[in-house]
Amino acid sequence: MMNMQQFYALDQLIKEGERISSHFDTVSFDLFDTLLIRRIHDPDLVKPAVARYISNRVNSRATAQGQGKTWTWQQVQKLRDTFEKEQRQETGQRFDDFEACYPDYMSRVITAVFGEQDDDRLLREVTDYELAVENSVLVPRQDLVNWLRKLKEQGKKILVVSDVYLPAAHLERLIEHAGFLDQVDAVVSSADSFLAKASGKAFPMLRERFDLSYERWLHVGDNPVSDGGRPAEQGIHALVLRDGLEKMRKSLAKRYHNYSLGLPFYRGRCLQQIMLPLEAENIPRHPLYVKGFNVFSPLLSAFVQGVAEHCLNAGIRRLYFFSREGWLFEQVWNRVIPKIYAGMENLPEISYLYVSRMALAPASCGHTGLDQEHADIVFLPPGNKDFRDVCRVFGLEADAFTNILTLHELHQETVLSPLHEDFLPENRLRFNEMLEEAAFQEEVKKQTRPAHQALQRYLEEQGFFAQPDVALVDIGWLGTIQRFLHRAVAHRADAPRCHGLLFGATRGIPYPTSPANSITGIVYDRDRFDLAASTILYNRDLFEEACRAPHPTLNGYRLIEKSTEDDAGYELVFRHEDDAVGQAEKEQDSFFAPLQEGILAGAEQYAAAAAILGYSLSDVKPWLNYLLVSRMAFPKTREIEEICQRHHLDDFHGQHKATKAAAAKELWRCSRLKLRWRPLLRTEFFLRLIKERLRS
Known part of the structure; x- marks a missing residue:
């Protein structure tokens, strides 16, 4: 058709559009896969996440009330599919397009699941969640949005037209989140009129509604029929984008998703593919930011997900993040868990607890x-x-x-x-x-005794003794901090059962496990044979430094005699930062700041991907093991040089020098020369690890 042009690269389309734009007064854009692209290959992948949200909401309410039917997310999804299909069939009897309107069929779902309740409020909340999930996977195609802005500056009427079940009011919220709603004169959805681009009926409706001239109208989209042939039939000039690179990206995501259905290893790979930055998100980053986003973020996000799973299965309602590493774990939790478990009301209450080995050791005695x-x-x-x-x-x-x-x-x-x-x-x-x-x-x-009493007062203030069970989240490794803490409170009748949930439980010495005091390694536990995960042992200091809080180390608990009823009776004593070691800590914090920035940015994307895919820790564990082996046991020399810490403060560790025979040989402490020119060095260390794990 003379009025339709197809392009296989975005820059070519924009170049042609700029050349001919002076001939048009109105420019309409398709929304999805044109102005906005999705991280996922199939837009329907959003729907199970919403079904899980509804299931969590209704089941939490049924549990709290001790009555009512429970719903699986699969049942909710089937109900949604049924009602949507019924509406499309009904619409098809009256219109050329078999369209559906989200509020219509979703309100039926809510009534069927929740019963006769505040349907309007529930519909708003479910809609808010669905749009939030959509926003988490939508990315504006920046070059096209920039061209749209130029067109608006030239005085063109800008329309956004989409064939979708979401009404225009919902699409406006998506566009507003993408940042260019102020450049759009009107948003039009087939869900409002049941007149779609696919049949061509939308274009006469738009012409009449906005008093448009076909000859002065340019339409831009990605579908050769809906955005190409149909407008061209009306005399509208159409530019159709057939972006090969975008199709290849979506094809790759689809392939990983299909592989994941039968091969668990690809579940983590599929999840991380969805996490990757797109379009304008792809900007030059610090190497440590990239490593934090691609390596540490999946590991730590999956760790806190495993912590949440453990707490939910065990019915633990109170969780404390421990030590300086716990500060970052809490930040990751706040970004990941509310999204993965959206709608669930029995998540544990969380807080950060100021503890350290050096502070708890005196109090434990x-x-x-x-x-x-x-x-x-x-x-x-x-x-x-x-x-x-x-x-x-x-x-x-x-x-x-x-x-x-x-x-x-x-x-x-x-x-x-x-x-x-x-x-x-x-x-x-x-x-x-x-x-x-x-x-x-x-x-x-x-x-x-004063340190012991001060600790009791601090824990009482933190609500530590107010529940029968508490989860204690720490980096690991021997569980020394929890050992000291439990010893300090075990004499109390109101001492809770302590469930230590560690990133890695190396168990180098026996832990005094009892029903009232236990530890479990989430990513790695020596009591569960997991050779790949044991590569954490290559450089435990690295994980500590990567997760370390930007505040000084806690040195102790100081007792203060109460002078008034409002006096807490204790104070936290932190390490001074004005000496050489304190300055080294600050330098270390500054060095790892880009890494932590990447971890937190990646946690946001992990949460979105895991919520959509519905993956648990066990689903992504094979991929996490691959990350650990490839980045810890077989790192490139450049990777070691980029990330290896400059300082590692450990007040527990004295300043004496052990004999040479006792000095440990570690891959991450080998010289650059050895790392570069001994091709079997990494294999030697890995074989040594295998030998040690088989013995233990």
């Missing part, structure tokens, strides 16, 4: 003293050597123990760690015997 099990923990890090390190970790004044040390033929500098020279096993036996002395324990309790 205030009631029960210091036993051998917990004293042994001090000598796990190779930097700890003698009794001075025991006192540093547990907040003790070493000089107060001089007499009892002498009675056991020890002194403050006696080597107690087998990782250091001059270690004698009999000295460690004498130390263990000293721990049994009542005088030693009384002095320990005396010195640590």
